[in-house]
Amino acid sequence: MSLEVQVKNPIIPLDYPDPDVIRVDHTYYMVSTTMHFMPGCEILRSYDLVNWEHAAFVYHKLDSTPAQRLEDGLNIYGKGMWAATIRYHKGKFYLVFATNDTRKTYLYTAEKVEGPWEKSEIKGFYHDSSLLFDDDDRVYLVYGNRDVRLVELESDLSKPKENGINRIIVSDRDNPNLGYEGAHFYKINKKYYLFLIRSLPDRWMRVEGCFVSDSLEGEFVGGDIFIDDRNYCGQGVAQGGIVDTPDGDWYAILFQDHGAVGRIPILLPIKWKDDFPVFGIDGKVPADFTTKSMRPDYIYQPLVGSDNFRTAYVNQYGLAPKWQFNHEPVKSDYRINHEQGYFEITTNKLVNNLLQAPNTLTQRMLFPNCAAEVTINAGQLNDGDITGFSAFQGAYGFVGITKDNGKYYLIMRTKPLDNLNMQSFDENQSVEVEWERFKIAEPIVTFRIEADLWEMKDEVRFLYQKNNQFIQVGPKHKVAFKLDHFTGCRFALFNYSTQEKGGSARFSQFEYYS
Known part of the structure; x- marks a missing residue:
């Protein structure tokens, strides 16, 4: 070689x-x-x-x-x-x-x-x-x-x-x-x-x-x-x-x-x-x-990729190193079931937006374009809980599931850009917008995010699977690198409660496409 x-x-x-x-x-x-x-x-x-x-x-x-x-x-x-x-x-x-x-x-x-x-x-x-x-x-x-x-x-x-x-x-x-x-x-x-x-x-x-x-x-x-x-x-x-x-x-x-x-x-x-x-x-x-190369036959492990959550990793958090939490996680509030292959987040406090949601799990997005899919089981949500799949940045967007009066709804929300000035450290002050909401019969849905990052187009699309086809939900969303987060956009899995703590969501079959 x-x-x-x-x-x-x-x-x-x-x-x-x-x-x-x-x-x-x-x-x-x-x-x-x-x-x-x-x-x-x-x-x-x-x-x-x-x-x-x-x-x-x-x-x-x-x-x-x-x-x-x-x-x-x-x-x-x-x-x-x-x-x-x-x-x-x-x-x-x-x-x-x-x-x-x-x-x-x-x-x-x-x-x-x-x-x-x-x-x-x-x-x-x-x-x-x-x-x-x-x-x-x-x-x-x-x-x-x-x-x-x-x-x-x-x-x-x-x-x-x-x-x-x-x-x-x-x-x-x-x-x-x-x-x-x-x-x-x-x-x-x-x-x-x-x-x-x-x-x-x-x-x-x-x-x-x-x-x-x-x-x-x-x-x-x-x-x-x-x-x-x-x-x-x-x-x-x-x-x-x-x-x-x-x-x-x-x-x-x-x-x-x-x-x-x-x-x-x-x-x-x-x-x-x-x-x-x-x-x-x-x-x-x-x-x-x-x-x-000093080791021409060496095979490198990828820095991002799919995960079926069935492999037990011997490290502090039990996850593949391609994953990072948005902040220090609360270990008692998440678990990984390697036998059945899912990552689960259980809420332990009330918050009012995605950016304050503990235990949000992320992977970097891949330039110049990428996509990822994940299946979410929201059957253990409480009323007011929101779980989903996000393009995670200061001006985030997500598609997911919420529970209201005992019924499940598929929702798509964004926090639009308040300005394009990269040099601003100020938190994005825009109001979160819900673009779409409709009732679903079953609280198990596969979601997909597609990101077009070439030449700073920086658009993401949110989709859900129905009858083996992915259907876009809500509009395309503009993401942007700014100093409020100072990091690139990521795929993120999350669950948070707005009314009653203790609800759970399970994430499985995470598939990464480049």
Whole structure:
């Protein structure tokens, strides 16, 4: 089997933003932002930089705050963990990230990527940080937005070192759009390299920057080094890690916005000229290039896919790693029947909308289009319960079943976009709209969602099965990536109560189509 692997960008057509990547011997590891989803801080594994599979979740819960558990009307949508840095030093893995809900910086360490991961904190809040172990065993973080700072840490990484280096090394204060952030910091051939993301000042477009210095006390010189949208909707390619191969070749994994489906990893080659990195070829992500595989016969496990819920997984939540909950789940309120093949959610509180529904189970949507089906048994709902299948984002839509005065109804609802401004952190304030409702004789229905995500069309359709045919219910719905959730649209299974807690819904035969 050939060692060469053809690169097809995007290398992962899924929402894996803010990538950082390392190589340990003959294995590459990549970590990505998972925001509010649990389990969180997912690490992927590859042997060729092109094909990737799940390796580990670093945590199954963080601090179990009311917001992280969807309690008291609180949530952490668009918050949670952001932009982790992963490093391997003297036989140990290190992961550092900050969360915008607790305003803390977390340090996780492990001897194996599969864990167990030991949790601690670094005193302070370090946005988009990057960790560097220097040759003299001194350790540093680079972090920040607009003013990008370098801080030296104590040897145990617990806090800034007293009288250690603490200085601004790059500033982009006057940028009316996004100023420099997303640090990735390296020491290569005795020089210090800092990679950053920002927007062009004259228009919204992400670009990659690089600054270099001969010493940590010296001036960091550089600027924007890569401006390319791959001819895709004007969306720039930027922010991510760089890594070398055993043969000494270099690559970068950066992300590119793709609309509602999220921010997707892009691989590009790096050459070095006069000790400065040159990304891509002729300033572009090349359409045709190859990498080498260190295990050419390896079969990768898919990152998304179908599930009959009959396989028992030995992990904290008993589910395949392709699934994540919308927030920290309540384990006593869901169960998996492997013998009969279903996932069941039982409600334990009253909520008034989908976004506050605990134990909502999600999978990423696949670019450029995808579909999924699931069968829902709503026979154990109480009056006022709503269960269904959702295109899950701030402007969500769903098709499902509700019970009213002892009768079952098929419903389709959306929470329409209130505006298309991606840069808004504000929660979508639109009123949920019910487009269709009709009585059904039996509370067992197979539903389907189809998503068209090519060139940011970002439309989803909701369907139900009748007489072995799928029939659209309600209108097409527009979804969108915005900072209120800061994540790509997902398929989601949910059940919540509005009048009486204790109702149950069962989900089976989840089928994923690309």
